[in-house]
Amino acid sequence: MAQQAYVAETDDGGSGDQPRGSRLRRLWGRLLDGWRGDPRIWRRGLILAALAILLALVMLLHSRIPNRIGNLGSLTETFLPWFGLMIPVLLILGLVRKSATALIAVVLPTIVWLNLFGGLLLSDKTGTGGDLTVATHNVNAENPDPSGTARDVAASGADIVALEELTASAVPTYEKALASTYKYHSVEGTVGLWSKYPMSGIKAVDIKLGWTRAMRATVATPEGQIAVYVAHLPSVRVKIEAGFTARQRDKSADALGEAIAAEPLKRKILLGDLNGTMNDRSLNAVTAQMRSTQGAAGSGFGFSWPASFPMARIDQIMVQGVEPVTSWTLPRTGSDHLPIAARVNLDTSS
Incomplete structure (x- = not known):
């Protein structure tokens, strides 16, 4: 009798040990019964x-x-x-x-x-292999620990590192912290590029600001030369009276897109804080000609800002003539942005 009572209780949806799917179906059935x-x-x-x-x-x-x-x-x-x-x-x-x-x-x-x-x-689009690792980080002008931030980014194993929002007072600290890992480097205005491989053709890129927040360099990797651009586009703001103020950012994006389009080298990598996502049509001058490594070889959205609770991917690694292999975000540093990194394959002939 006790066993029969137990079976009856179980069949009636009681406390018997039923699979989770069965319990959900019964719950959904009861819901529909209440609506019939x-x-x-x-x-x-x-x-x-x-x-x-x-x-x-x-x-x-x-x-x-x-x-x-x-x-x-x-x-x-x-x-x-x-x-x-x-x-x-x-x-x-x-x-x-x-x-x-x-x-x-x-x-x-x-x-x-x-x-x-x-x-x-x-879906997870990350892969293995590749022959060059790159990283970029908006280090924040008010970063309380620039030395630690530099060490954290170098620990990613990147062959090339781009830093944005550099202040004149903090540049020597970054140079000292990165000197043992990167033999070559250059700073133009508030952006800088550090590389394990020789750099040439270094120059500022005019993005119509009146001061330097973008640069380019030719990096001589073992697989050949690549053009590397570093950019920090103007910030955007959301104001009740003016809406989404991004006019200067949009103007700079157009200028950056023109510079990249005029680049004679076929293999190009763009590293930086674009203050915009790949969905933003106002960055079309750049996004129409380059691929996002996160979209092509990442896992998830890869949000990078703000570091305390990332809500948008405004820091970007983009490529042209180069095949993305994997893309990821790095742990938080003293900045309000997360560093991001990617590994790419420079030999796209196969």
Whole structure:
């Protein structure tokens, strides 16, 4: 009798040891049972359904959002991946409202988001091999530990390191900390490049600022010469009265894109803080001709800023004529940005 009672209790969905899938199916069945016969499940939640459709349209047609008013399009594209957080909120509200219409509508933004970002979130594109490791880091002008930051970046094993937001007072500290690892280096304005291999053709790149925040150099690697660019585009701000203020950043991006397009060497690497994501149309002058190593060979979004809670990938490693192998973020330093690194294959003939 005791065993029969136990079986009855188990079959009725009680405390028996049932697989997790069975328990979820029973829970979902009970939910549907509670909705059956309720004609209002299709009439409730129409506002939620409308919001879900609107969310899908914003993500799907983000490139059509105009920049004429407060650069709203670029602002949307900067944080576009985070729009996905609204999907579970709408799902939960749809369940609370017992709205079949809202739940069906939530499928639309889910499909759009997965189409845009599912490849980044759900797949690991990192590989092995490669013959050159590069790293870049906005070290922050107010960094309290420049020496430690330099050592942390050098510990990544990078053959080439780019640093941005260098101050005149901190440059000697970085030079001293990196001297034992990198035989060659050059600093132009507030950006610098350190390399294990000889550098030549070093010059500042005019990105229309009035002071130097970009440079280029030819690096003679064992696999041949490559053009390496370092850039720190102007910062952007979000202001209530002015919106997303990025006009100077956009102007500098256009100038940087022109310089890269005019580069005679076929193999090019861009390292730096672009103060924008790959989704931002205002960086098209650069992104249209170069590949992001994170998108091509990374795992996840690779957010780099702010270091305390990364929300956007505004630090970039981009390549042309070079094959990305793997890309990753480095541990936090004394900066408000995370360092990022990538390994590339310079021999693309095979």
